[in-house]
Amino acid sequence: MADTVRRVEYQYVTVPDAPGEGQRILSALKESGVNLLAYLGFPRGDGESQIDLVPEDPATLRDAAGRAGVTLSETKRAFLIQGDDRVGLAAGDASGRPTRRARRWRFSSTSTRTT
Numbered sequence: 001m002a003d004t005v006r007r008v009e010y011q012y013v014t015v016p017d018a019p020g021e022g023q024r025i026l027s028a029l030k031e032s033g034v035n036l037l038a039y040l041g042f043p044r045g046d047g048e049s050q051i052d053l054v055p056e057d058p059a060t061l062r063d064a065a066g067r068a069g070v071t072l073s074e075t076k077r078a079f080l081i082q083g084d085d086r087v088g089l090a091a092g093d094a095s096g097r098p099t100r101r102a103r104r105w106r107f108s109s110t111s112t113r114t115t
Contacts, residue, residue, distance in 0.1 A: 002083065003081060003084075004082050004083065005079055005080070006079070006080055007077060007078070007079060007080075008037065008054050008077070008078055008080045009054075009055075009077055010053060010054040010075075010076050011052075011053055011061065011065075011072040011073050011074070011075055011076065012051060012053065012072070012076070013051050013070055013071065014048050014049070014050055014071075014073075015049050015050075016048065017043050017047050017049040021049065022041050022049070022051055025051055026039070028064065028065075028070065029053070029061070029064050029068075032063070032064030033060065033064070034055055034060050034061050035055065035056040035057070035060075036053060036054060036055055036056070037054045037055065037080060038052075038054040039051060039052060039053050039054065040052045054078070058075065
């Protein structure tokens with residue numbers, strides 16, 4: 001699979017840092033038919049966690065969140081890079097130095113594999 005890079009919109013939700021909170025949010029979105037391209041959850045401190053949500057269709061995410069009573073952040077923008085998982089992809093060129101593009105952007109990486 002060739003690598004693709006595209007601009008995406010995402011929003012985040014802040015939830016209590018407690019077991020089951022991520023599942024509660026993701027289940028509500030699933031029940032409303034939201035297709036997520038990516039998501040990332042992490043603790044923020046002070047008993048809170050943040051879940052970044054990258055939907056295929058941002059309007060569907062906003063509608064579903066409103067129906068579920070979930071408060072979303074303002075819309076943010078990012079780049080989504082999709083392709084085959086391989087060692088060193090985010091590291092840069094063969095010299096080990098980050099590429100110019102990689103130096104300019106802070107990013108996260110998620111990998112999904114189908115067998």
